[in-house]
Amino acid sequence: MPLTPLDIHNKEFSRRLRGYDEDEVNEFLDQVIKDYEIVIRENKELHNQLLALQEKLDHFANIEETLSKTIIVAQEAADEVKNNAKKEAQLIVKEAEKNADRIVNESLAKSRKIAMEVEELKKQASIYRARFRTLVEAQLDLLSQEGWESLDSTRDRSFEPEQSREVKEIY
Template identity: 85%
Template sequence: MPLTPLDIHNKEFGRRLRGYDEDEVNEFLDQVIKDYEALIRENKELQNQVLNLQEKLNHFANIEETLSKTIIVAQEAADEVKNNSKKEAQLIVKEAEKNADRIINEALSKSRKVALEVEELKKQASIYRARFKTLVEAQLDLLSNEGWDSLEGEAPRRREALEQD
């Protein structure tokens, strides 16, 4: 068990002949008691400081651990958001490609229909032109035919005949 200031104060030394000066010894013991008490107080203060610092260290260690966990969770969340964004972007690109393919196919289909209609109209125009040309040629042939001359002379005769009746 450690020595206390009270133990030092109560310590009695045996007497011998030619011993030490009792007042000097008592003064020295008083000084030792004061210094020892100061050391004990300082030791207790340092122990309290050590405890406080240990508590703070534990507190900061907990904060550090919490921050580390938080950083890991945040990194995982960021990675998850990044992966989800990539997946969503891929889905958007696939959807856009599907729409583009559909639009292209519809446009090709419409252009084929228009091309067929144009060809049909060209055929119809060609047929119409041929028929019209034939009709015009027939009319020209009819006009250039000598039968018109006889019709011209016959028309006044018919009028005269009608007038006489």
């Protein structure tokens, strides 16, 4: 067990003949007591400082651990947000591709339908033209026949004025 200043102060030495000067020894012991008290006090202060620094170190270690965990959580959250954004972007792209395909398919279908309608209209126009040509040719053939001239000469004599007006309206 270490000595205390009180142990030093209470220490009694035995006396001998021709021993040390008692006052000198007492002065020296008083000086040792004072120095020893100073050393003990400094030791206590250093010990208290050590405890305070240890508490701070523990506190900062705690903060460091918390920050590390926070950084890990933040990184995981960032990764999750990034992954979700990628997934969402892929879904948007897929949907846009589907819409584009649908629009292209609808446009192709409309284009085919319009092409078929155009072809049908061309056929109908061709048929109408052929029929019209046939009708006109038939009318021209009818007009080129010989019987028309005789109708012109009889018309002037046999029709009354009212009948003549009706015929003119027809032409």
